[in-house]
Amino acid sequence: MRLRPAAAATVVLAVALWFVPEFADGFPIFYLLFAYNVFFWIAQASSWNLFTGSSGYFSFGQGAYYGVGVYTVGVLVAKRGWPLLPTFVVAGILGALLGLFIGLIVFRLRKLRGEIFALMTLAVAFVMGAVARVSSTIDGGQGIPLSGVELPQALGDFPAMIFRLGLIVATLAVLAAQVLHHSRLGWGLFAIRDDEAVAENLGVPTFRFKMMALGISAFLASLSGAVHSLQISYVTIEDVFNIRVPLLVILMSILGGTRHWMGPVVGALVVYTLNDRLNAAGLQDVSDLIVGGLLIFMIVAVKEGLYLRARQRPLRAAIGFAVGIGPPIVLGLTDSAITVMAYGLLGAVLLLMLPVTAPVEEAVPVHG
Amino acid sequence: MADLYFDDVTKRFGGVQALAGVSGQVEQGEIVGLVGPNGSGKSTLINLLSGYLEAEGGKITFGGEDITDRPAHRIIEMGIARTYQIPRPFGTMTALENVSLPLMFGTARHDPGRARSEAQQWLEFTGLERHADTPVAGLNLHQLKYLELARALATRPRLLFLDEVLSGLNPTEITQSIEMVRRIHADGITIVIVEHLVRVVTELATRIVVLDRGRVIAEGEPTTVMRDPEVVVAYLGTRGRHA
Amino acid sequence: MSLLSQAVVSGVLAGGLYAMMSLGMSLSWGVLKVINLAQFSFILLSAYFTYQLTVSLGIDPFLSILVCVPLFGLAGMALQWVFNRIRISEFESLLFTFGLFIILESLAATVWTADFRRLSTEQNPYVSESIWIGSIALPVPQLAAFVAAILVAFGVRHLLRNTHFGRAVRALAQDRDVAVAFGVDNGKVSMQLAGLAAGFSALAGVFIAMSRAIFPGLAVEWFGIVFSVVILGGLGSTLGTLIAAVIIGVVGAVATVWGGPPMAPLAVFLVLIATLLFRPEGILGAARRDT
Numbered sequence: 001m002r003l004r005p006a007a008a009a010t011v012v013l014a015v016a017l018w019f020v021p022e023f024a025d026g027f028p029i030f031y032l033l034f035a036y037n038v039f040f041w042i043a044q045a046s047s048w049n050l051f052t053g054s055s056g057y058f059s060f061g062q063g064a065y066y067g068v069g070v071y072t073v074g075v076l077v078a079k080r081g082w083p084l085l086p087t088f089v090v091a092g093i094l095g096a097l098l099g100l101f102i103g104l105i106v107f108r109l110r111k112l113r114g115e116i117f118a119l120m121t122l123a124v125a126f127v128m129g130a131v132a133r134v135s136s137t138i139d140g141g142q143g144i145p146l147s148g149v150e151l152p153q154a155l156g157d158f159p160a161m162i163f164r165l166g167l168i169v170a171t172l173a174v175l176a177a178q179v180l181h182h183s184r185l186g187w188g189l190f191a192i193r194d195d196e197a198v199a200e201n202l203g204v205p206t207f208r209f210k211m212m213a214l215g216i217s218a219f220l221a222s223l224s225g226a227v228h229s230l231q232i233s234y235v236t237i238e239d240v241f242n243i244r245v246p247l248l249v250i251l252m253s254i255l256g257g258t259r260h261w262m263g264p265v266v267g268a269l270v271v272y273t274l275n276d277r278l279n280a281a282g283l284q285d286v287s288d289l290i291v292g293g294l295l296i297f298m299i300v301a302v303k304e305g306l307y308l309r310a311r312q313r314p315l316r317a318a319i320g321f322a323v324g325i326g327p328p329i330v331l332g333l334t335d336s337a338i339t340v341m342a343y344g345l346l347g348a349v350l351l352l353m354l355p356v357t358a359p360v361e362e363a364v365p366v367h368g
Numbered sequence: 369m370a371d372l373y374f375d376d377v378t379k380r381f382g383g384v385q386a387l388a389g390v391s392g393q394v395e396q397g398e399i400v401g402l403v404g405p406n407g408s409g410k411s412t413l414i415n416l417l418s419g420y421l422e423a424e425g426g427k428i429t430f431g432g433e434d435i436t437d438r439p440a441h442r443i444i445e446m447g448i449a450r451t452y453q454i455p456r457p458f459g460t461m462t463a464l465e466n467v468s469l470p471l472m473f474g475t476a477r478h479d480p481g482r483a484r485s486e487a488q489q490w491l492e493f494t495g496l497e498r499h500a501d502t503p504v505a506g507l508n509l510h511q512l513k514y515l516e517l518a519r520a521l522a523t524r525p526r527l528l529f530l531d532e533v534l535s536g537l538n539p540t541e542i543t544q545s546i547e548m549v550r551r552i553h554a555d556g557i558t559i560v561i562v563e564h565l566v567r568v569v570t571e572l573a574t575r576i577v578v579l580d581r582g583r584v585i586a587e588g589e590p591t592t593v594m595r596d597p598e599v600v601v602a603y604l605g606t607r608g609r610h611a
Numbered sequence: 612m613s614l615l616s617q618a619v620v621s622g623v624l625a626g627g628l629y630a631m632m633s634l635g636m637s638l639s640w641g642v643l644k645v646i647n648l649a650q651f652s653f654i655l656l657s658a659y660f661t662y663q664l665t666v667s668l669g670i671d672p673f674l675s676i677l678v679c680v681p682l683f684g685l686a687g688m689a690l691q692w693v694f695n696r697i698r699i700s701e702f703e704s705l706l707f708t709f710g711l712f713i714i715l716e717s718l719a720a721t722v723w724t725a726d727f728r729r730l731s732t733e734q735n736p737y738v739s740e741s742i743w744i745g746s747i748a749l750p751v752p753q754l755a756a757f758v759a760a761i762l763v764a765f766g767v768r769h770l771l772r773n774t775h776f777g778r779a780v781r782a783l784a785q786d787r788d789v790a791v792a793f794g795v796d797n798g799k800v801s802m803q804l805a806g807l808a809a810g811f812s813a814l815a816g817v818f819i820a821m822s823r824a825i826f827p828g829l830a831v832e833w834f835g836i837v838f839s840v841v842i843l844g845g846l847g848s849t850l851g852t853l854i855a856a857v858i859i860g861v862v863g864a865v866a867t868v869w870g871g872p873p874m875a876p877l878a879v880f881l882v883l884i885a886t887l888l889f890r891p892e893g894i895l896g897a898a899r900r901d902t
Contacts (some may be wrong), residue, residue, distance in 0.1 A: 056702075058702065058705060058706070060709075105884055105887050105888060106887065109887065109891050110891075111891075112846075114702065115640075115646060115701065115702070115705070116842070116887065118646075118705055119646070119834075119838045120838075120883075120887075122834050122838070123834050123835035123838050123839075123880065123883070124880075126831065126832065126834065126835055126876060127835060127876050127877060127880040130873045130874075130875075130876040130877050130880075131873075131877060133873040134870060134871070134873040134874055134877060141873075182480060183480070184472045184473070184477075184479065184480065187465075187468075187469060187472055187480060188472070188473065190458070190460065190461065191458055191461075191469050193460070194458035194459050194460055194461065195456055195458060195459070197420065197440075198452070198456045198458070199458075199469075200439070200440040200441050201418065201419065201420055201440045201441070201443075201444065201450070202441075202444060202469060202470040202473060202474065202519070202523065203441045203444040203445065203470055203473030203474035203523065204441060204469075204473050205441050205473075206441070242828075242831075243713075243831055247709075247713060250706075250709075254706070259460070285717060285720065285721050288713060288714075288716070288717035288720075289713075289714055289717045289718070289721075291710075291713060292710040292711065292712070292713030292714035292715075292717065293710070293714060294710075295706065295707075295709065295710035295713070296707055296710040296711065296714075299703055299706050299707055299710070300697060300707070
């Protein structure tokens with residue numbers, strides 16, 4: 001398989017980023033951890049969009065896969081002393097099995113598959129929480145301390161290690177999305193998204209393709225969750241199986257755009273940065289409000305997402321970014337490069353959200 | 369022989385008996401016209417024979433194989449394709465992408481790149497090559513119908529169902545479409561054409577089957593059938609005049 | 612054994628509440644083709660309003676019904692008006708109302724904080740009162756909810772079958788375009804139905820405030836229950852919703868007795884999976900639907 005330019009660029013970028021921790025001595029550790037979190041959300045959003053963006057089957061269940069990932073590490077490593085790397089793989093597989101289980105039940109239905117899939121995934125995360133609570137092998141309501149877990153030394157100290165692990169998973173997720181986008185599987189899913197019955201009639205093996213994509217998506221989501229567990233010191237059911245992960249992942253992909261694999265990447269960067277800065281400023285309550293509001297706004301007004309919008313109007317994005325970072329830099333409002341970037345991103349986002357007069361606007365592919 | 373046989377096929381929708389035991393055959397090389405007033409079950413029959421819906425009763429065989437319960441994506445592999453009464457293109461794709469899609473599946477199973485290049489020739493066959501990169505939202509009805517055709521032809525069918533492919537077109541477009549159908553038939557594809565325009569069907573078809581309220585009420589050579597009193601009543605009883 | 616009987620009875624009563632919570636969603640989805648996650652917000656906010664009215668004004672919590680139901684009924688109508696204006700698809704409605712749900716939950720957390728809010732026995736004397744049948748207790752709030760649910764369910768059934776409005780609703784549910792062609796005012800009827808659905812949710816919220824402590828994250832616990840009830844009961848079927856709700860209520864209660872509170876969502880989920888596998892059209896089957 002020829003390596004496409006985008007995939008090659010991704011790999012090159014990943015390799016380059018791999019060496020960043022070597023030069024990080026002068027910088028606060030905070031930047032490495034910030035970057036790790038961006039990688040985490042890129043992995044989550046990309047894995048989510050890999051299935052939902054392509055097939056049009058809306059999943060609210062990202063939290064379930066994430067939770068499976070975290071708890072697999074919690075149970076196997078913290079409680080039973082398994083080594084990390086095999087546990088990561090097992091976590092991915094368990095996540096995939098969960099996804100396939102849901103698919104097996106829902107994809108065989110005749111009617112309302114899309115809607116039932118969505119609602120089922122909405123319910124499943126909380127059921128997983130209940131399962132964890134009920135079973136004392138898993139959690140039993142006690143939670144699991146993870147601070148004692150032995151970390152691999154080969155990747156450097158903790159910040160470097162987590163940065164690199166996050167980088168690997170994010171790269172895998174983005175590469176998977178890219179490969180899918182140009183493959184028969186991807187095209188089959190796009191056809192399913194547009195009109196499943198017609199797709200089936202033209203030879204697309206709809207059940208098989210949906211299962212494959214769901215499995216891959218769930219595997220990556222769980223894997224990412226397993227890695228993420230390393231920076232949680234104490235795992236509790238409430239912290240893991242809640243609405244936050246699915247909500248943010250959905251917003252990131254919708255904001256960035258579900259029709260292109262770059263959408264979730266852009267969305268993850270923007271949402272995480274803004275969210276992080278709002279929390280740092282003590283405005284957590286506002287952030288949920290903004291998330292909900294943004295979601296509604298994007299569905300109604302910017303259906304194709306900000307990435308494709310930025311490609312349509314690159315000048316706007318550039319001007320918005322420049323206008324955003326201008327005042328903070330010139331007026332010396334803040335020391336943090338991240339805050340400056342946040343202002344820049346905010347500027348770009350706001351400007352891109354203004355209405356465009358487009359010749360032929362394609363509808364957002366979110367239908368069952 | 370790629371012959372289609374259907375025997376005593378039935379289908380209900382809730383309280384409505386759409387097909388009440390329909391039997392017939394389509395022999396290789398024919399152009400069979402399927403006519404009947406609104407609600408007679410023409411589209412339902414096509415839906416069943418092309419695998420889009422499942423029959424409740426009866427049996428369907430094609431080329432000697434029983435395809436009654438076969439899923440749609442297997443039926444396409446056997447060489448049965450169809451167009452839709454109201455065109456159903458893939459809404460977020462371009463014309464070329466629409467036609468490439470079936471080439472990635474069915475019997476061809478090309479990779480996306482090769483599918484694209486082969487799709488070009490089908491667009492050319494239907495005269496749409498200039499619109500290859502136009503998103504479907506930018507195509508008019510006539511072009512969408514031709515796109516449907518190109519997409520169905522790309523699957524290299526042996527048997528093609530055309531469901532009201534002429535409805536909504538103006539006289540020039542109709543003449544062009546009839547020519548298109550003749551060319552497709554000349555390429556060796558068996559055709560079943562569902563049409564309201566009786567004049568056109570009598571011109572094109574070698575044999576006509578008339579449905580009314582889920583049953584076959586007449587069958588045979590076009591001009592004879594259309595003069596059959598039962599057929600006349602079925603039509604004039606529910607329709608004012610032909611388009 | 613008496614523990615089990617008590618559980619079954621509690622489950623039946625809980626089923627009444629579940630039915631009220633689910634009826635709005637079932638009608639909304641079945642008729643309006645809108646999956647309205649904001650219904651959960653209506654239930655939650657109505658519960659909070661009930662709490663606040665009782666605490667601030669010292670009134671009988673039952674009286675909150677007079678405020679909450681019309682208020683949220685109007686909110687439901689307004690939301691449907693927006694949906695009609697922007698011509699929302701079934702799927703976009705899911706996302707849209709999800710965003711709305713997040714906003715409203717966040718507002719509730721801002722106003723009332725994440726603390727548990729519970730009406731004291733002074734403010735809500737009903738919470739400690741029960742009607743006894745032998746050794747089985749029927750707590751007043753749950754009993755009232757159950758009775759109200761039965762009345763509402765049969766009321767709606769009557770409405771759908773015997774009134775002009777009901778016929779319009781059923782026509783829209785079967786085929787919107789044809790109904791409109793025959794003169795049904797989709798805008799008006801859909802708004803009225805949406806208002807009704809929201810009103811039911813608000814009613815459920817009042818009873819919830821009278822039965823238990825509330826907190827912002829509570830709404831999310833209801834997803835599984837309501838969804839299971841809607842599917843098991845069959846979309847758009849009032850009788851089905853009632854029966855399914857009672858079944859789910861009993862299943863949950865018995866599971867709790869058997870394995871503790873966390874078992875309940877698990878058991879309900881298993882019922883859901885079984886339904887989807889074996890009887891996806893709902894417990895009464897497609898033929899017995901009201902819409």
